[in-house]
Amino acid sequence: MKPPRCVRHIRIESGALTLDFQGSAEHIGCVAVELAATTIDDLIVTVDDNVGPDLPALPCAALWA
Template sequence: MRPTNPPRRIRHIHIESGALKMDYRASAKQAQDVADELTGSGYSGLELRITVDDNVTDDLPALPCAELWD
């Protein structure tokens, strides 16, 4: 019997900086990795507010270049 991969949990990631507001859907790992990277010390000069939650809707676009976060 071959092991099966568990289904990927899809999350909503909201990225905000001033008037710029972006919302995407991504796998749970991708969303958390992006949030961790953008809130890391390398981006301390930016005022970013990032949330990851389960408010996923069909109209949310996929995270751009999501395969880079796999």
């Protein structure tokens, strides 16, 4: 039996742009690390467990594995 999949929420904010996605903890963690390494001054990345059914999936999540 597979262990339960941990799903996380990521919010990416830069200026007037706000993006919210859900994805596996592994994928969300990889995206957060990559974004933290950028030099975009006003970039804010928040990761939490506020996942709802209307939250879209992280696009191209397999690229972040």
